[in-house]
Amino acid sequence: MFRNLLPAVILVSFSLLLTVTVTAQKVKEPQATNPAWSKPCQPFRIAGNLYYVGTYDLACYLITTPEGHILINTGLAASVSQIKENIKTLGLKYADIRILLTTQAHYDHMGAMAAIKKQTGAQLMVHEKEAEVLKDGGQSDYALGGKGSSFKPVTPDHLLQDGDTIRLGQMQLKLLHHPGHTKGSSSFLFTVNDGQRSYKVLIANMPSIVTEKPFAEVSSYPEIRNDYAYTLKAMKNISFDIWLASHASQFNLHSKHKPGDAYNPSAFADRAGYDAELAGLQQEYDAKLKQ
Numbered sequence: 167m168f169r170n171l172l173p174a175v176i177l178v179s180f181s182l183l184l185t186v187t188v189t190a191q192k193v194k195e196p197q198a199t200n201p202a203w204s205k206p207c208q209p210f211r212i213a214g215n216l217y218y219v220g221t222y223d224l225a226c227y228l229i230t231t232p233e234g235h236i237l238i239n240t241g242l243a244a245s246v247s248q249i250k251e252n253i254k255t256l257g258l259k260y261a262d263i264r265i266l267l268t269t270q271a272h273y274d275h276m277g278a279m280a281a282i283k284k285q286t287g288a289q290l291m292v293h294e295k296e297a298e299v300l301k302d303g304g305q306s307d308y309a310l311g312g313k314g315s316s317f318k319p320v321t322p323d324h325l326l327q328d329g330d331t332i333r334l335g336q337m338q339l340k341l342l343h344h345p346g347h348t349k350g351s352s353s354f355l356f357t358v359n360d361g362q363r364s365y366k367v368l369i370a371n372m373p374s375i376v377t378e379k380p381f382a383e384v385s386s387y388p389e390i391r392n393d394y395a396y397t398l399k400a401m402k403n404i405s406f407d408i409w410l411a412s413h414a415s416q417f418n419l420h421s422k423h424k425p426g427d428a429y430n431p432s433a434f435a436d437r438a439g440y441d442a443e444l445a446g447l448q449q450e451y452d453a454k455l456k457q
């Protein structure tokens with residue numbers, strides 16, 4: 167009897183070993199990252215039911231509702247412990263995350279996504295053009311790909327399109343497709359209320375240029391030139407009360423808010439800062455066309 171079982175046991179062990187080895191080989195998060203990406207950051211309430219739970223520079227946003235939380239972005243693979251700790255510090259429950267979103271499928275925002283999805287059972291919703299790159303952990307990314315997975319592959323539960331609404335209880339977020347940085351880069355527009363007033367919030371994925379190649383040579387993304395042009399134009403026309411972005415440095419979070427500062431949503435108004443940031447990116451784009 168044992169003799170008959172043995173080959174099956176060996177086969178099972180071998181497949182398990184193979185799975186573990188393949189997974190381990192697959193994910194290679196770039197090591198020499200900006201120290202500000204891993205540095206801890208004290209979490210705080212931004213406006214109404216919107217909180218900052220990210221690292222010093224990798225912005226992660228938590229939107230709370232009576233039906234659970236929405237988490238936007240996850241930082242690097244190792245950021246999961248900081249995000250968990252930040253949510254706990256705010257007196258909120260990590261296990262209550264129901265929906266996961268990302269502003270862009272790069273490893274500095276997707277690193278902990280697979281782990282958080284597994285631990286919480288939350289539904290991952292992304293723009294449809296981000297699906298492929300999520301499933302292969304960034305391998306198929308037009309600029310950063312081709313070196314294996316840079317984050318753990320994860321399969322989205324729902325694919326979204328420009329203008330789609332993401333709902334959790336009474337909370338509604340509008341997805342704005344802002345392609346260029348990645349094919350499915352997305353910003354989110356929604357309203358929060360703190361009992362005093364409501365704020366229209368834009369979480370913007372700023373269209374910075376990743377590829378070093380001239381656009382005409384990016385053969386796996388023939389629409390890149392037009393996509394950036396579309397995004398730059400669309401973003402200039404958005405109206406909001408406060409704006410935030412994928413990286414804290416992009417909207418000068420640390421000059422607008424210091425640890426321990428009192429609740430002050432208007433610190434994040436800064437239309438001029440947003441317009442100046444976009445004007446800089448427009449110049450970067452215009453220079454790229456002459457490359």
Ligand SMILES: [Zn+2]
Pocket residue numbers: 270272347
């Ligand atoms: Zn990026």
